[in-house]
Amino acid sequence: MMENKIVTFSENEMLNFVDRLLNEKKFDVFGVKSKGEKFVFDLLEDSDELRLDHDVTILPPKKFFLPQYENLMDYDLEKPFNVKDKIIDKKRIIIGIHPYDIIAIEQMDKVYLDDQKDDFYNIRRKNTILIASDIQNVSDRSFSSSMNTNIVDSGFDILLTKINDKYAVTIGSDKGKKIVEKYAKTDNATENEIKEIKKARDETSKKYKKEVKNNDWSQLLVANYDNSIWEERSDRCLECSSCTMVCPTCYCYDIKDEVSLDLKDGRRVRTWDGCLIRDFTKVAGGEVFRDDIKERYRHRFFRKGNYLYNRYGFIACVGCGRCATACLPDIADPCDLINELSVFGGKGKDDKFFIKKESKIGETGTIHVPRSATIKRIEKLTSNETLFELELDDKKPLNHEPGQFVEVSVFGFGEAPFGISSPPSDKPIFEIVVRKVGDVTSQLFKMKKGDKIGIRGPLGNGFDMKKFEKKNLLMASGGTGMIPMRSVIKHVLSDENRPKFKNITILYGCKQPCEVLFADEIDEWKKVPNVNCIMTVDQCADGECWAGEVGLITALFPKIKLDRYDSKDTESIIIGPPVMYKYVIKCLQTLGISDENIWVSLERRMKCGVGKCGHCQINGIYCCKEGPVFNYNKIKDLPEAFE
């Protein structure tokens, strides 16, 4: 690594430098200012306001890159595809960022500038010059020295270190070099001054009151997943999520549609969300996937110490101590928690709650801005479900694989995820089936042929159909699980593909006959050679017409002609309500099908669809990104997957 160039200027020249920056109208200059006894990053009007002796700011600088409230796009409700994405491009300078916050920004970059780049974040990052400042005063709750985040040698454009009555200026980038050359009068640092920098840092390091005693959070956490500590501590939790709001490495968000009072214009707004809030995992149907506060409390620490550690290789805590200060019952401090857990000790398997999987990027273009599509056909399937045939207006095929999903936008109402129900196709047309559960679905029910909606996707990982070729296929669907399963079935049963697969068994269970989806198509499927299709309903009212079985789907398994199957040569797919998986998997295991050959599709609150907003997380994985299709063997040990 190239040695950073270091120059110096006097304290007075530092203020002149800031004033010269302030006089340049092309920048907005933000810096640390006092707010009562505390500190905040705020717009500077004069260099006098700048405080570089701050211990910590109330909010971290993440607010500059992922603002508390952010307009992702504006739209015209009368012409819904008159969409403007809102990307700001004003250049900014932020002065006074401590090293731990620089590291936190680098961590955020990994998440937001990964393969599915967040354009809003990206532009803000590119347009911002980071002027870091070495720590002069240490916050009572900070433990950044024991996290090795109190000193940085990169990640900033320039870094200011107070040495005696001067500031040492470490140049970290070309951008930094340019502004120093243009706006400051500096001297080259002497050897002695360079030594003074280290001395100043060492002096500050001695001021820490807190120290985390274990740096292997990941294995320690995994070993203590079922420790009673989670319950004992979360008993005192107010569930206010203040800990996540003030955290420099918490980046989960929610997205909402807002409309003007005259209902003419709307906008899609992104705002911070926190995993301690109960509704964080709530899906439109009302189910809350992490209902117990103990689970939510634990989730936050696992995310910091284990989940993101596995995904990106860093502990997502920089020891700033903000959460500890913000938490009224004082249970949020990771330093206290890890030290307390260290007493129990233990080393779990790092990646126990994580699976490594590359996700396919089907989505291109500005993140969160949908493509326009037209409703071509609406067909009522049952009293609850309606099929929508959609055509992408850019006439490009969706290019999906069975099992993938799309986010459907109805402007003014929001976005909701739907499994794709039609098989892969080279036409720009595909089908979804909508069940009325929330605002978006209720509004879809009111729409008619020719109306426009927005589509993002295909998203997530579907079934790898190539892998299933030359195999027997056993597909079990429960209720609305038939919607995405139909995509698999229609793909497999097409004239072109049928010869590629061996025997096919389709099991389908519903609560009652009136809920059966695609009854006519199922009759056609039954006619295809070597297809065994059995349907069952939990109950059938007297007088109702029903030719299939009555009973739970698990009762169908004994009817499968086992001798036709070499169980080792069979792949099985299950899609259904959460309660179904456990029982059906047991039946498959009884048939001798190994866990590696069982595939499931899971439902969670898929909001962003690109592994960022955090709502669909199942332990260490994002259901929207690694899933929704999973190999059972890989996720069977995830405690949150089949609870």
Place this chain on the structure above:
Amino acid sequence: MSKPRVAFFDFASCEGCQLQIANLEEEVLDLISIVDVVSFREVMKEHSEEYDIAIIEGSIMRPMDEERIRKIRSKSKILVAFGACACIGGVNKIRNQWSVDEVKKEVYKNADLKDNKYFDVFKTKAVNEVVPVDYYIYGCPPNRDEIKKVITALAMGKKPDIPNYPVCVECKKNENVCLFELGKFCLGPITRAGCNSICPSNGSPCEGCRGMLKEPQTKCVEDVLKRYNLTYEEMKRRCTMYNYGKEGCK
């Protein structure tokens, strides 16, 4: 699509909530472009008995109120409780600490109120203690942005999105210095957000006007209060302002 017909009604209250709508000023024009206001005593003299959405301000105090609100409920497709008095009883519930006779005696001394139906009061009730309520616009007074959000949602036929988390979330987003750290007492941690933490943002403690998100867990709250040298008694007293009768502040 025809515009929904909206009627405002007031019960025991200061009518300040309705004033928040009058205070929308020129935006009132946008409002009436999406709904037909058919009854609104504070700003118009016309009145109609035909309405889809009834917006109720105030608490239910008397048998005659109860009769009136039942009638309104039976005529409306959607009934919205508007403001603290309607949503949770609010300040009107302070008097529930005493018996009706004690209250009358304190206020009216020895005046003869017998057989006067206007003074025939029972213990204060929130609207939902008498009739089912479809939606709530919380606050004393409600936040104008939230009023707009609920009305646009109803006009579009979607469910209004009312926060289900405490004021702390908004307070943190607004980067306020926590009032507990300043030695003040704040009900924000147990109060429903949606006000954009207006009181703490201006240095005043949250008084809980939007109602409690959940009943405070005594153990946890006592711990917190102790940490900041505050007493549980003080908290109960504070809760009385808007949340009298709730568990933990009786």
